[in-house]
Amino acid sequence: SYELTQPPSVSVSPGQTASITCSGDKLGKIYSYWYQQKSGQSPVLVIYEDDKRPSGIPERFSGSNSGNTATLTISGTQAMDEADYYCQAWDTTTGGVFGGGTRLTVL
Amino acid sequence: EVQLVESGGGLVQPGGSPRLSCSASGVSISIYWMGWVRQAPGRGLEWVASIHHDASEKDYADSVKGRFTISRDNAKNLLYLQMNSLRAEDTAVYYCARLRGALHQYYIDFWGQGTLVTVSS
Numbered sequence A: 001s002y003e004l005t006q007p008p009s010v011s012v013s014p015g016q017t018a019s020i021t022c023s024g025d026k027l028g029k030i031y032s033y034w035y036q037q038k039s040g041q042s043p044v045l046v047i048y049e050d051d052k053r054p055s056g057i058p059e060r061f062s063g064s065n066s067g068n069t070a071t072l073t074i075s076g077t078q079a080m081d082e083a084d085y086y087c088q089a090w091d092t093t094t095g096g097v098f099g100g101g102t103r104l105t106v107l
Numbered sequence B: 001e002v003q004l005v006e007s008g009g010g011l012v013q014p015g016g017s018p019r020l021s022c023s024a025s026g027v028s029i030s031i032y033w034m035g036w037v038r039q040a041p042g043r044g045l046e047w048v049a050s051i052h053h054d055a056s057e058k059d060y061a062d063s064v065k066g067r068f069t070i071s072r073d074n075a076k077n078l079l080y081l082q083m084n085s086l087r088a089e090d091t092a093v094y095y096c097a098r099l100r101g102a103l104h105q106y107y108i109d110f111w112g113q114g115t116l117v118t119v120s121s
Helices: none
Strands: A009-012 A018-023 A033-037 A044-047 A061-066 A069-074 A083-091 A095-098 A102-106 B003-007 B010-012 B019-025 B034-039 B045-051 B058-060 B068-073 B078-083 B092-102 B105-111 B115-119
Touching: A009 A018, A018 A083, A018 A102, A033 B105, A044 A061, A044 B105, A069 A083, A083 B105, A095 B034, A095 B045, A095 B058, A095 B105, B003 B092, B019 B034, B019 B092, B034 B068, B034 B078, B034 B105, B045 B068, B045 B078, B045 B092, B058 B068
Parallel strands: A009 A102, B010 B115
Antiparallel strands: A018 A069, A033 A044, A033 A083, A061 A069, A083 A095, A083 A102, B003 B019, B019 B078, B034 B045, B034 B092, B045 B058, B068 B078, B092 B105, B092 B115
């Protein structure tokens, strides 16, 4: 089955740029999606189809996907962005698959 | 306002067979793929199962294949997850999810609040 790999944690200072990577075999040939999950809450979609932002998601969230790596970038990171972030792709055999998640800490 | 409300969780003995339900309001689920995602305590998200809008196609994670069955009743706007032969490692919050997508690739655009299933004797 398809696997996605994320770093367990990323730290960033307020106002700086945070980058969270997601690696998978030929990931750039399929769509990647990103979710934010704050403590005790359901996840929220922040990026779909590699680089599209749903309505209501701030412009500081952006995405890219090429080769074997998708990247979620948060520009001008704010304290409210501290959360767990999960990438996701679609496997034709088993359906959706998530990465292991990345804890973003805003120091 | 779209709402997905899960029910059927609780304490279950190992080997038990509960059925989770997801009731949708503010939207007809009949035109959407739907799915279930779970999250064990302190762990990451795991995609469990998904179902085509007319139930003609169903996908399952390897960890639940043969034990769990996803189904739907579009007339009642309900999604189900029948879970059999439960194990301790099935303990998790189970989220109901609405899927969207293009080119036969799907993502979740709306999540329920989740229902906790605890497998323990």
